[in-house]
Amino acid sequence: DAGVIQSPRHEVTEMGQExxxxxxxxxxxNSLFWYRQTMMRGLELLIYFNNNVPIDDSGMxxxxxxxxxxxxxFSTLKIQPSEPRDSAVYFCASSLWTSGPKGxxxxxxxxxxxxx
Amino acid sequence: GQNIDQPTEMTATEGAIVQINCxxxxxxxxxxxxxxxxxGEAPTFLSYNVLxxxxxxxxxxxxxxxxxxxxxxxxxxxxxxxxxxxLCAAGGGGGNKLTFGTGTQLKVEL
Numbered sequence: 001d002a003g004v005i006q007s008p009r010h011e012v013t014e015m016g017q018e019x020x021x022x023x024x025x026x027x028x029x030n031s032l033f034w035y036r037q038t039m040m041r042g043l044e045l046l047i048y049f050n051n052n053v054p055i056d057d058s059g060m061x062x063x064x065x066x067x068x069x070x071x072x073x074f075s076t077l078k079i080q081p082s083e084p085r086d087s088a089v090y091f092c093a094s095s096l097w098t099s100g101p102k103g104x105x106x107x108x109x110x111x112x113x114x115x116x
Numbered sequence: 117g118q119n120i121d122q123p124t125e126m127t128a129t130e131g132a133i134v135q136i137n138c139x140x141x142x143x144x145x146x147x148x149x150x151x152x153x154x155x156g157e158a159p160t161f162l163s164y165n166v167l168x169x170x171x172x173x174x175x176x177x178x179x180x181x182x183x184x185x186x187x188x189x190x191x192x193x194x195x196x197x198x199x200x201x202x203l204c205a206a207g208g209g210g211g212n213k214l215t216f217g218t219g220t221q222l223k224v225e226l
Contacts, residue, residue: 031212042218043159043203056213091158097212104149105214107158 002026004108006092012114018080021111024073025094033105034067034077035091043091049075050097082115089113118142120217122204127223128194136189136220138204147207148180148187149214154200162202163189191222199224 005024013019025032033048047057049069057067064083069075079086089112093105119141128134140148147166151159165171165180165187177190189202201219208215 033214035216043216045213045215048213050212095212103212104161104164105159107160109158 004092004094004106006090006108006111008111009109010112010114012116013082014116015083016081017115018078019082019086019113019115021077021090021092021113023075023077023092023108025075025092026106027073029094029096029106030072031095031097032069032075033093033095034075035093037089037091037110038087046077079113082113084115087113087115118206118208118215120204120206120215122202122217122220124218125221125223127225130194130196130224130226132194133190133192134194134222136191136202136204136222138187138189138217140185140187140204140206140217142206142208142215145182145206145208146212148178149205149207150176150178150187150189151203151205151216152200153203153219159203194224196224196226198222 007022030051034046035043037043046059047067048055052069067077089110091107091110093107095103095105122138149164150162152162153159163178165178170179175192180187201221203219204217205214
């Protein structure tokens with residue numbers, strides 16, 4: 001079975017450019033998470049969706065960041081304009097959310113972003 | 117808010133046992149997860165505790181005390197391939213939100 005699929009795996013861009021990261025969750029999962037990982041701050045939750053609806057975006061750094069989930073099989077994280085401090089690995093993860101014991105998160109391979 | 121604390125680094129010897137501690141503070145706690153992350157790779161699930169006590173899974177065990185806001189991951193019969201970062205994560209803060217600690221970098225030596 002296919003896991004969480006992210007693209008691109010690596011992106012190098014210049015400050016001020018728009019960056020779009022893409023994610024395809026595991027089929028049947030109804031929760032999708034965007035995390036950012038840096039050496040200094042570890043794995044930070046940016047935003048998560050349940051049933052395609054954004055539930056908590058309190059981790060989104062600022063208005064330059066936006067995320068969408070137009071359907072159950074696709075999500076994007078956009079940074080516009082990008083800045084060098086946005087350089088990090090961005091992980092997408094999905095899970096099956098129920099009202100019972102919580103399901104584990106399955107992570108994609110990550111998108112390594114470098115902003116020059 | 118959520119707060120997760122775990123040691124930054126640990127070193128252990130191949131074949132030995134190591135315990136990685138984690139303390140957490142979170143509202144609406146609904147479970148404690150441990151993930152393993154090798155360098156350059158994605159985190160992968162190791163264990164989940166929602167009730168107090170010890171959960172054993174092969175060489176790995178995880179313990180939870182909800183009253184103390186404390187968990188540990190126990191790794192037995194250490195192997196070189198266990199060298200990785202171990203992430204403690206607490207569910208809470210509403211819905212199925214999962215907050216991660218900064219990870220404990222474990223180095224297994226000969």
